[in-house]
Structure formats: C-alpha cells, structure tokens
Amino acid sequence: MRTLLIGIDGATFHVIDSLIDQGIMPFLGEFCRRGTRSTLRTIIPALTPPAWTSLMTGRPPGHHGVFDFFRLESPESRQIRFATSHDVGCETIWSLASRHGKRVFTLNFPLMYPAPEINGCVIPGWVPWKLLRFACYPSNLFDRLKEVSGLNPRELAMDIKLEEKATEGCRDDEYDDWIRLHIRREENWLRAFRYLMDQEPFDFGAILFDGVDKLQHLCWRFIDPDLAGNLNDWEKRIRDLCLDYFRRLDQILEELCQYVDSDGQTYIASDHGFGPTQDLFHINTWLEKNRYLKWADTGSGGHDTQPALLGVGQVARHTYLMDWDKTRAFATTPTSNGVYLVAEKEDRNGSRYASLLSQIREGLLDVRDTAGERVVTEVWSRDEIFSGPFENLAPDLTLVLRDGGLVSILRSDQILSKRPNVAGAHRPEGIFLAQGKGIRENTRLNERSILDIAPLVLHSLGLDIPSDLEGEVPVGLFGEQWLQSHPVKMGGTTVAQESRQQSEPVMNQEEEEAVMERLRELGYIE
Amino acid sequence: MNKSREEILKDVLNLLEQLAQDWDYQATVNEGTRIFGDLGFESLDAVVLGTAIQEHYKQQMPFAGLLAEIGQREVRDLSVAELVDFIHSHLDRQGIS
Numbered sequence: 001m002r003t004l005l006i007g008i009d010g011a012t013f014h015v016i017d018s019l020i021d022q023g024i025m026p027f028l029g030e031f032c033r034r035g036t037r038s039t040l041r042t043i044i045p046a047l048t049p050p051a052w053t054s055l056m057t058g059r060p061p062g063h064h065g066v067f068d069f070f071r072l073e074s075p076e077s078r079q080i081r082f083a084t085s086h087d088v089g090c091e092t093i094w095s096l097a098s099r100h101g102k103r104v105f106t107l108n109f110p111l112m113y114p115a116p117e118i119n120g121c122v123i124p125g126w127v128p129w130k131l132l133r134f135a136c137y138p139s140n141l142f143d144r145l146k147e148v149s150g151l152n153p154r155e156l157a158m159d160i161k162l163e164e165k166a167t168e169g170c171r172d173d174e175y176d177d178w179i180r181l182h183i184r185r186e187e188n189w190l191r192a193f194r195y196l197m198d199q200e201p202f203d204f205g206a207i208l209f210d211g212v213d214k215l216q217h218l219c220w221r222f223i224d225p226d227l228a229g230n231l232n233d234w235e236k237r238i239r240d241l242c243l244d245y246f247r248r249l250d251q252i253l254e255e256l257c258q259y260v261d262s263d264g265q266t267y268i269a270s271d272h273g274f275g276p277t278q279d280l281f282h283i284n285t286w287l288e289k290n291r292y293l294k295w296a297d298t299g300s301g302g303h304d305t306q307p308a309l310l311g312v313g314q315v316a317r318h319t320y321l322m323d324w325d326k327t328r329a330f331a332t333t334p335t336s337n338g339v340y341l342v343a344e345k346e347d348r349n350g351s352r353y354a355s356l357l358s359q360i361r362e363g364l365l366d367v368r369d370t371a372g373e374r375v376v377t378e379v380w381s382r383d384e385i386f387s388g389p390f391e392n393l394a395p396d397l398t399l400v401l402r403d404g405g406l407v408s409i410l411r412s413d414q415i416l417s418k419r420p421n422v423a424g425a426h427r428p429e430g431i432f433l434a435q436g437k438g439i440r441e442n443t444r445l446n447e448r449s450i451l452d453i454a455p456l457v458l459h460s461l462g463l464d465i466p467s468d469l470e471g472e473v474p475v476g477l478f479g480e481q482w483l484q485s486h487p488v489k490m491g492g493t494t495v496a497q498e499s500r501q502q503s504e505p506v507m508n509q510e511e512e513e514a515v516m517e518r519l520r521e522l523g524y525i526e
Numbered sequence: 527m528n529k530s531r532e533e534i535l536k537d538v539l540n541l542l543e544q545l546a547q548d549w550d551y552q553a554t555v556n557e558g559t560r561i562f563g564d565l566g567f568e569s570l571d572a573v574v575l576g577t578a579i580q581e582h583y584k585q586q587m588p589f590a591g592l593l594a595e596i597g598q599r600e601v602r603d604l605s606v607a608e609l610v611d612f613i614h615s616h617l618d619r620q621g622i623s
Contacts, residue, residue, distance in 0.1 A: 114578075130545065130549060130567070134541075135574075153548065
C-alpha cells in the first residue's frame with residue numbers, strides 16, 4: 001500500500017505522550033522518533049461528524065454541510081434527521097483518489113452511509129449493526145467479512161444503546177464490559193483491514209478507531225495523567241482496563257503499518273483533542289429564564305426525570321416541549337452546542353433577527369458561575385464560522401464552554417450544575433503523526449490544520465491538489481531531496497456529489513409536528 | 527418503470543430475510559412479521575432501514591410520516607405488509623426515478 005491513513009478519534013498528545021512515557025504505547029513512541037509530529041487543529045466546532053468530514057474533504061463545514069450527527073430537514077424546518085453520506089456536499093479523498101484510478105478502502109469513517117461507490121471497498125462507521133449488511137460496498141463485502149475467522153460484525157458496528165453511555169455515563173458494574181467491548185471492536189476492525197489487504201493490492205487505505213473517544217468521554221478521570229492519582233481499588237482496576245485498551249491499540253497500529261510499502265507513507269490523525277469537563281450548562285433553561293424560550297405545558301411539570309445529563313437520547317424533543325408561539329430561540333441537540341433562532345427565511349436579513357442574535361450572544365457571554373467566572377467563552381454566529389453554501393443549515397449561534405463540554409438540552413431548575421464525576425470533552429487540539437519515505441525523522445512541526453490532511457494524502461498518492469481545497473500540503477514534513485523529486489502540484493477542482501436536497505419529501509408545519517409527536521411516542525426521540 | 531405490490535413484497539421479504547440471517551432470527555419473515563416486536567428493531571434501526579429501502583428504489587420516501595402514523599396506534603408497531611403498502615403507494619405516486 002502506498003498510503004495509509006489511520007484515524008484515532010479524540011486522540012490528544014496530553015494522553016498519548018504519557019502512555020508512551022509509561023511504556024504502554026511503545027510502537028507509537030517509535031513512530032514519533034522515526035517520523036514527524038504536530039498538533040492538529042480541528043475545525044469549529046470540535047465535533048466528530050463535521051471534523052472527520054473536513055478531514056476527508058479538505059473543506060470546512062459551511063462547504064461540506066455536516067455540522068452534527070443530525071441535520072435540519074430544511075433551512076426553515078424545526079425538525080432534524082440523521083445525517084447521511086448524501087449530505088456531504090464535497091468530494092471525499094476516497095472518491096477523488098478513485099476517480100484517478102487508485103484502489104481505495106475506507107473503514108469506520110462517519111457520514112459514509114449509504115456507502116459511496118468507490119474504486120474499492122467501504123465499511124461505514126456509525127451504522128447500526130443490524131443493518132451493516134446493506135451498508136457495505138461492494139454489496140457482497142459483508143458476506144465475505146462474515147467468513148473471516150474471528151470477525152464478529154455485531155461488534156464491528158454501532159449499538160446505539162451502548163454508544164450513549166460514553167457521554168451520559170453508566171453504572172459502575174457496566175464499565176468492565178463496556179471497555180472490553182471497545183478492545184474487541186478495534187480487534188474486529190483490524191481483522192477487516194487484514195482481510196482486505198490479503199485479498200488484493202490497494203493504493204490507499206483509511207481506517208478509523210473510535211474507542212479512544214468513547215473511553216476518554218466516560219473514563220477521563222482514570223486516563224488523564226493529571227487526575228489518575230489517589231484511585232481506590234475499583235478505580236485502579238478500571239484504569240488498568242483502559243490502559244489495556246491503549247496497549248492493544250498500539251499493537252494494532254504496529255500491525256497496520258507493516259502493510260505499507262517501503263516507499264509508502266503512513267499518517268495518523270485525530271479529529272479533535274480532549275480535556276476534562278464537569279460543568280453542565282442547561283442552555284434551554286438559560287434561554288427560558290431570559291424569555292427567549294417558553295416551555296409548553298406538558299402536564300408533568302415539564303422537568304426531565306430521566307438520569308441523562310445532556311440529553312443525547314432526547315434530541316428533537318423541542319418540537320413538542322416548547323410553546324412555539326412564544327419561543328424565539330432553542331437548542332435541539334447537545335452534540336452541536338448550537339442555538340437556533342425561530343425566524344422566517346425573509347426575516348434573516350432584517351434588523352430584528354440581527355438584534356435578537358446580538359442580544360442572545362451578549363447574554364451567553366455574560367453567564368457566570370457563583371464565583372463570578374464566565375461559563376461561555378465564545379459565541380459565534382453562523383456567518384462567522386460556517387460561511388459557505390450550506391450555511392443556512394447551521395445553528396444560528398455556536399458556543400464554546402469554558403471546559404470544552406457539550407451543553408445540556410434538558411430542562412432543569414438550574415442554569416448551571418455539575419456532573420457527579422469529571423468526564424472527558426473535546427478540545428480543538430488533536431494529533432498528527434507521519435512516517436515513511438521522504439518524511440523527516442524525529443521532527444516536530446508547528447501546529448497544522450485538519451484541512452491539510454486531504455491535500456497531504458493526495459500528494460502522497462502522486463495526485464495533483466485540487467485548487468478548491470482550503471488546506472495545504474505541509475511541506476516541512478518532507479526532506480528537501482524528496483520534495484525536489486515529488487513537488488506539490490496544483491491542478492483541477494473537486495467534483496461535488498449531486499445534491500439530493502431538492503428531491504427530499506417536504507412536510508408542512510402541521511405534518512412535521514404530528515410526525516415528531518409520533519416519533520416521541522415510538523421512543524425514537526425520547 | 528413501475529412495480530406491483532407483489533414485486534415490492536418480494537423485494538422487502540428478500541431484504542429482511544437477508545438481514546435476519548445476521549441476527550439469529552429463527553422464524554420465517556412474512557407479511558405479518560412485526561418490525562419492532564418480532565425483529566427487535568430499535569428506533570434508529572428503523573430509520574436506517576428506511577434509508578436502505580430508499581437506496582434500493584433510488585427514491586426518497588416520507589418515512590418519518592410513516593413512523594408518525596404508527597405512533598397513533600394502540601400497538602405501536604409496523605408489519606411487513608404495512609411497510610410494503612407504504613412503499614407501493616409512494617412508488618405509485620412518484621414512479622421510480
């Protein structure tokens with residue numbers, strides 16, 4: 001294989017360097033010594049779906065159109081649905097490489113379902129295991145994978161009930177099984193990778209491991225080297241299990257790299273970094289107390305009684321929980337840290353919209369804890385961070401909390417509270433590592449952008465860099481001799497996939513409200 | 527191009543039987559099989575099944591509306607026959623692109 005791209009969701013040098021120093025990830029330590037590393041700054045917001053989509057398209061969210069795991073049905077709709085590959089408005093590096101005759105496979109990347117028809121193989125990530133059979137490309141790939149010794153497709157793909165535990169927490173007696181599942185899942189992805197490589201030669205392979213993100217969300221207090229002292233016996237056992245996960249991941253990385261040609265290159269990247277979080281900022285409660293939001297009378301006192309902290313499993317409840325005659329702003333998912341304003345299309349360029357936007361932004365920036373410290377550090381309007389053809393699908397405001405955490409969309413008595421334990425939350429600083437022919441050894445580069453990965457991969461494959469990509473090949477990565485014989489060549493543009501937005505069925509507001517009520521009754525949105 | 531209800535039923539049974547072989551589902555899938563109660567679907571599974579069906583027919587269909595209709599029932603479930611009727615009515619209305 002000429003080029004291998006390994007994604008490690010949520011990897012941060014803060015943890016990785018500590019694990020290398022402790023001898024838990026010796027291969028990664030050697031990889032750093034024999035290659036080049038840098039911090040990799042992600043896009044705003046530092047969230048998995050838009051960040052990986054930016055990595056694989058080389059474009060920011062306003063251009064590729066992915067802002068969250070969910071998206072609005074239409075710019076004026078209050079309804080949301082799961083985002084799919086059809087919502088990715090830009091060409092991916094796997095499609096682009098395929099178009100130039102390269103043989104490609106991509107494993108476990110989000111927003112790849114339904115799988116695009118590339119010159120190679122696709123196993124999408126974030127797909128329910130029950131439907132993985134129809135998610136793979138080509139269509140016979142799933143049956144072939146089932147025959148692979150030791151490969152369990154059920155543990156390869158997503159089980160939504162288990163995924164939710166990462167951010168909402170789980171019982172103490174569930175940690176053990178939950179961590180072991182992630183070890184087995186990464187081993188399953190290794191088997192899928194190994195199978196494909198044994199079948200035929202590929203020019204470009206990409207594989208994503210998402211267990212690091214999941215473990216760090218739930219187990220940050222055991223993993224963070226700054227927090228992992230003074231643990232009781234149970235906590236030490238959970239920490240040891242987490243370390244087993246990283247130890248096994250290191251072995252898997254070592255095996256993957258053995259498949260790269262002697263004149264090939266391996267790149268490792270994360271979509272964002274990680275750090276501690278304990279704040280719970282109840283955004284919809286703040287909006288209510290500031291008269292931007294009115295809860296509907298639900299007959300139950302309206303307060304959330306479930307043990308959830310953020311409301312990951314309760315997205316879209318806003319459609320029936322809020323009084324839409326009196327609500328002017330709302331948050332619908334915890335995973336976007338976004339606030340939507342209720343405004344008609346024709347109002348969006350008017351002074352009332354601008355005034356409301358400005359009032360809410362200023363109010364959010366003035367939210368303070370009991371010590372008088374600010375809780376919200378940044379608030380961006382969508383034209384500031386999502387400029388592009390898909391801007392109108394983005395939240396009107398996107399905020400950053402002081403500890404990098406996600407907002408809670410649940411109704412609460414308090415605007416601000418605390419999690420029972422320190423958890424992990426995303427940070428903008430991810431990791432980038434490179435090793436292979438022409439790449440400098442034992443070198444550290446200044447911070448790079450996640451948008452640089454797409455052009456770098458294309459360069460590694462010997463392809464011209466499309467002029468509409470926003471990142472650039474980090475030439476400091478390479479030795480001078482290599483660059484002379486492999487100069488960066490610009491040429492052409494990407495080919496956007498045909499948008500299907502216009503062909504989607506459109507419902508009126510009454511129909512939408514009826515739909516969301518029924519979805520709630522079915523348990524889909526609650 | 528158009529499809530009869532019988533042809534759609536055959537397509538859907540074929541699709542579900544292929545999936546069911548991966549789930550350790552022992553019974554035969556037929557028109558009376560319930561998607562949630564018998565096949566053990568979670569809500570997200572149903573959403574992705576809707577996407578798979580739309581991919582198969584290369585046509586968008588209002589699956590959210592279908593789920594809404596189900597929610598009005600005493601027994602909130604969907605039989606294979608009802609799923610087939612839903613697809614049939616929408617393919618009839620819009621044709622296959």
